[in-house]
Amino acid sequence: MLPGKGVLAQAITAVAVVVAVTGGVALAAPPAEAPRATPAEATGVPDAARARAHFEQGVALLGASDWAAALGEFLLSRRFYPTPKATNNAAVCLRELGRFDEALEMVESLLAEFPALSPEMRIAAESEAERLRDLVGAVAIEGAEPGATLLVDGRRRGELPLRAPLRLDAGSHRIRVVKEGLEPFEATVEVEPRRTARLDLRPRAIASARGGSEPGIERRGGAPAQERDPRAPERSARSRFTIELAGAALVTPTFGGAIAGACGEGCSRSPGLGGYAAVRGGVRLAPWLGVGLALGYLAAHQTVSGRATAIQPVGLAPRPGTADDMLKLRGVLAGAWAGVTIGERPSLHLRLGAGALAGSIGDRRTGTFSSRAESSYRVGPVGDAPSATFACLAPEVRVGVRAGGHVELTAGIEGLLLVGLSRPRWRATRLVDAAEDGAATFAGDDLAGRVLLGFAPGVGASYAF
Structure with missing residues (x-):
């Protein structure tokens, strides 16, 4: 659950979910009729009503502590028409599901996408982002085959190369890189809070056992190094x-x-x-x-x-x-x-x-x-x-x-x-x-x-x- 999210939720007017300072989540008394978009929001935005419907369904699921289903509704609401309410509640769900890296990204989206946030809301969001950074690190993957798919703990996380290091929850993660026609690469990476682990997939030069040099081969420390195909899993993983x-x-x-x-x-x-x-x-x-x-x-x-x-x-x-x-x-x-x-x-x-x-x-x-x-x-x-x-x-x-x-x-x-x-x-x-x-x-x-x-x-x- 998002620490400090009570202040953030209270600062968002007409929000359907009130998050207590003690860490509990409770539904506020529902308004007489569903929250409506302001005229500025509704003008030229045919999807505003659909966004509102998904938001209201998410609020109901949030009250039942069905975090995964509620998250899906808030993300759909954001897709049709992003609002601070849906963004904040999506971050709450991600935090409750233990997906701290994604929760941090959602809080940062709240800060970046809504510059008109009140000072109280912005302070609460910035404080929460700092707390989440204590639970999140990153991994930088270098030298991967362009177009390869990255999977972390069995979940697809995009194609390589990445534009920036990938944020992950602190702890042990299984990294797998696959591309059709190539043997997959697999390794376990320990991610520490606020630090970036580096995974180098570039080929390593080897030294000839006969002492001679060949293209792509070099001697390291006077002893032959092991040849490694960057597209193959690390030997320790296989x-x-x-x-x-x-x-x-x-x-x-x-x-x-x-x-x-x-x-x-x-x-x-x-x-x-x-x-x-x-x-x-x-x-x-x-x-x-x-x-x-x-x-x-x-x-x-x-x-x-x-x-x-x-x-x-x-x-x-x-x-x-x-x-x-x-x-x-x-x-x-x-x-x-x-x-x-x-x-x-x-x-x-x-x-x-x-x-x-x-x-x-x-x-x-x-x-x-x-x-x-x-x-x-x-x-x-x-x-x-x-x-x-x-x-x-x-x-x-x-x-x-x-x-x-x-x-x-x-x-x-x-x-x-x-x-x-x-x-x-x-x-x-x-x-x-x-x-x-x-x-x-x-x-x-x-x-x-x-x-x-x-x-x-x-x-x-x-x-x-």
Whole structure:
């Protein structure tokens, strides 16, 4: 919101929006009939009525804090017939949308296009321009191919060469220069308030590795410099190495198998819950394409209660009963990934990982079973944790925002599809204490299904070198 814009708005007579000194925006009481252009304004200006209609619609949208839609109406009003009111309100909307560079240009337009502004209005506008300059810098692009299109953070900002340095909000910006038939140039630029960053696209001379000079080649510092085509992206932008740390909650509907998957009448089970952490390293092959390797660890557990089963005492008939099982999956994930990135500020990352999980599935079991004397006895807790190996496929969607020139913070969800390469089973030869029935064993049941499905919503942070 424009600091000081309360004074500016009050100074514009009959303006439909009053901006409070405290920073709030409120609609003034509407006049009995819509504001009309003065006779001087209306004379020979067929578009004055259309400008007024768009202005009034913008005021209504401004009152609803619909800044983007209001901005569109005020800009249309200015296109048909520019007035101080529409110009001021457009600047208010741009400031609320965080587009400080454009807000500054709009305030400067207010000062330049309306020399008859009252002294109070002009002082307020000049003061606001100074405040906005503390939030805005510029970038000067030199040596670009004439007619090339300039894009900043994915938005088209004109054709090169520019008449003057391009104003931008302070911070990190992705600069892209494209022209049909030429390879695009791309780089990240840090813009500081009230300062101008310079981006030189002119070709750099190179030194011959053989020590001789050729046209367009020169030696710098006694060592060969790297040849660079000014129409190609900077090498750091095309193949930037990244490292990422990510953490997520892990949810799986069921472990499946003969334990969780056979929970029928009288049995209850919880969903599988746990956590997942990973570190990923990658290289960007293009501004939109990356590949890399990943290493992670996951752990999850699922509780099954009241499962009908039986225990087998040695030399005796099976004893029916119920068991409670705490299933635990643990393992190390390793694999590779490939992904695409769409957009900038924020960016959408789509990634697919593939690899393997090596670990174990454990079962901590207690139970109650009938004895020979028609009484019952408890068994356990007893446990087993056979090794388990799975192939893994992991699609992922993430949204990222930059927290500086090299750091990006992300949030998203990853799917885990685990396909068993081994069959983790309870060891049927494992002896357990069955009270008066002596030693006994449990059946060699599968502790997990052949396919496990999980979901991992989480956050992460990456650093680009």
